[in-house]
Amino acid sequence: MKTIVYYYSNKGSNRYLANKIAGDLKCEMEEIKPRLNSHMLMLTGLNFGNRKLKTNVEDFDQIILCGPIWMGKLIVPLKNFVKKNISKINKLIFVTSCGSTFEGKDKKFGHNLVFKSLKKMTGEKCVHCEAFPIGLILTEEQKKDPDADMKYHLNDENFKGEIVEIYNAFMRKI
Numbered sequence: 001m002k003t004i005v006y007y008y009s010n011k012g013s014n015r016y017l018a019n020k021i022a023g024d025l026k027c028e029m030e031e032i033k034p035r036l037n038s039h040m041l042m043l044t045g046l047n048f049g050n051r052k053l054k055t056n057v058e059d060f061d062q063i064i065l066c067g068p069i070w071m072g073k074l075i076v077p078l079k080n081f082v083k084k085n086i087s088k089i090n091k092l093i094f095v096t097s098c099g100s101t102f103e104g105k106d107k108k109f110g111h112n113l114v115f116k117s118l119k120k121m122t123g124e125k126c127v128h129c130e131a132f133p134i135g136l137i138l139t140e141e142q143k144k145d146p147d148a149d150m151k152y153h154l155n156d157e158n159f160k161g162e163i164v165e166i167y168n169a170f171m172r173k174i
């Protein structure tokens with residue numbers, strides 16, 4: 001099965017995750033680049049589209065889409081990618097490194113709401129969604145900081161313990 005990882009990352013955690021997945025699967029990866037990469041504009045929902053991809057989505061049997069969830073929403077670059085390419089996608093897997101927790105996955109800003117929205121948008125093409133909450137890499141002291149999910153990012157030093165177990169289970173699934 002020919003696979004590619006497409007990703008968008010603002011702070012680096014989703015880039016790290018995309019690199020890790022692509023490296024372990026020994027597959028291609030490509031960054032999704034918005035025409036205007038402004039965090040504030042994306043939060044308001046303003047949409048200027050994405051830059052043209054170097055690869056052809058239809059050349060792949062399986063797309064792994066990796067990117068953040070902001071305030072309980074599928075962010076604009078990812079939404080643009082899906083809307084533009086839905087007819088070319090055979091099988092989609094969505095992966096996110098996010099600030100949401102497993103306990104809060106169904107709350108207002110929870111990742112499960114985005115998963116449901118994405119599955120509604122893609123139908124049967126979205127076969128799996130997986131969250132890698134930043135809270136899994138935080139120390140007990142760091143968890144006391146209300147802004148910790150914005151300050152800390154996935155890297156080789158902190159990618160250990162429970163998050164590795166979830167990652168390994170995810171890799172076995174796909």
